[in-house]
Amino acid sequence: MGKLLYGATMSLDGFIAGPNDDMQWLRDFLGPDPVADELVAQVGSCLIGGRSYRGDDPNMGTEKEGPFGGAWEGPQIVLTRNPPSVAVPGTTFVTDLDTAVTTAKDAAGDGYACIIGADVGRQCLAAGEVDDVLMFVAPILLGDGVPMFRHLGGAHVRLDRPRVHQTDHAVSLWYRVRK
Template identity: 90%
Template structure:
């Protein structure tokens, strides 16, 4: 069964989306990055929050739309209170966290189930389900928006020291959660 990875690009002040869930700011920071490029092959499934699924994509309307700039395809599990009435190919809509985590990890095989979305990331961290945290910190201050980490229920989540990689577009910090 796969491991659960919470990863995102965030501004230096901690936002993964701007006001109104705007992701267009990210376009300037989507450059070559060996950590991101290598990650794509390590992802077996995605666990996506409902707001992220319905939200903005910095590559919207291009051939690069979708997870990892369109470089990844595979099973996606969307955690939502309001699943659509009509099925969407390649997408499984799930209404409870435990089922979403179990299904996405099982679908990932021996790879990562990658969390996409701040709220589902928070829920998985609070539940103690996250194995790794990967932050790409972009050199920008957004000043407002959707924080990567919002109120983790007062829990202290210990992390091992990160693996660090730097490019002109971001600094990546890859942490393993201490058990």
């Protein structure tokens, strides 16, 4: 069974999407990155929040559209309150977190089930299901948007010392979650 990783690119002020879920800001920070390449090779499935699944993609309309700029293909599990009535090839829609996590981990095999989306990331962190957190911190301040992690009333999620890597586009911070 796979491990669960919450991964995203965020602004230095902590936003993974801009106002109105805008992801176009990310275009300027996409580029070669050995940590991202390493991650793509380890991802066996993606656990995607409904808003992220239906939302903006910085590569929308190009051959690079999709998870990891189109560099990854595999099973996608979407956690949503409103699954579509028509099946989508390669995509499983589920309505509860436990089923979503189990399905994504099973589909990942020995790899990672990579979380895409702030709300599903928050839910998985709150449930104690996340094994690793990988954030690519882009050199930009957005000032508003969707935060990487928000838990009303606060929450303490302890992380081990990160593995750090720097490129011209971002600094990656790869943490293990303390259980």
